[in-house]
Amino acid sequence: QLQASGGGLVQAGGSLRLSCAASGRTFSNVVMGWFRQAPGKEREFVAAISWSGSSAYYADSAKGRFTISRDNAKNTVYLHMNSLNPEDTAVYYCAADRSRWDVARATMIHEYDYWGQGTLVTVSS
Numbered sequence: 611q612l613q614a615s616g617g618g619l620v621q622a623g624g625s626l627r628l629s630c631a632a633s634g635r636t637f638s639n640v641v642m643g644w645f646r647q648a649p650g651k652e653r654e655f656v657a658a659i660s661w662s663g664s665s666a667y668y669a670d671s672a673k674g675r676f677t678i679s680r681d682n683a684k685n686t687v688y689l690h691m692n693s694l695n696p697e698d699t700a701v702y703y704c705a706a707d708r709s710r711w712d713v714a715r716a717t718m719i720h721e722y723d724y725w726g727q728g729t730l731v732t733v734s735s
Contacts, residue, residue, distance in 0.1 A: 614704045617729030620694055624733070628689040630704030630726055640723075641707040641716055642680060642687040646700035646731075653703070657689060658716035667713050671697075694733045701728040 616628040630642070643658035657678040659666045666678050675694075680687040687704060705722035707715065715721045 612704050612706060612724055612726035614702065614726040614729040617702060617731045619732045619734065622695050622733055622735050624694050625690070625692045626694065626731060628691070628702055628704075628729060628731070630687045630689075632685045632687075632706065637682065637685040637706070639708070641709065641711055642678075643705045643707065643716055643722060644678060644687075644689045644702060645705060645719060646698075646702045647728075648697075648700040651700075653719055655717040655719070656702070658707075659687065660711035665711055665713075667716055669717075691731070694731075696733045696735045699731060699733050701730050703728045 611633045612630055614630045620626055639661050644656040645653050646656050647653040655669050656672050657668045657676055659678045659680055663680050675692050677690040704726040706724040707722045
């Protein structure tokens with residue numbers, strides 16, 4: 611089970627940190643990813659991180675502004691978001707993929723086995 615939190619209302623240029631807490635065996639040896647879905651749009655990949663945390667991959671829209679990290683001792687993955695703009699407004703979802711790390715797989719929604727409920731991020735201009 612995955613529980614996302616940390617969303618909220620922030621002004622453009624601001625920052626937020628999203629958290630995703632995993633329970634049970636969900637977090638063991640899994641790739642973790644963040645996706646988002648803006649109103650009227652399809653869900654899209656944001657960032658992913660390998661089980662060890664040594665590898666990460668970002669969507670172009672997130673590069674240089676977002677950082678994904680994880681604390682395996684706490685079964686938690688984070689998404690630090692800086693320089694937010696209104697285009698970042700969306701429901702953000704965390705997800706877990708039981709497969710080994712592969713960049714191509716990490717960006718694909720259908721490869722993920724578990725999903726959190728989502729947390730809303732609203733960026734005002």
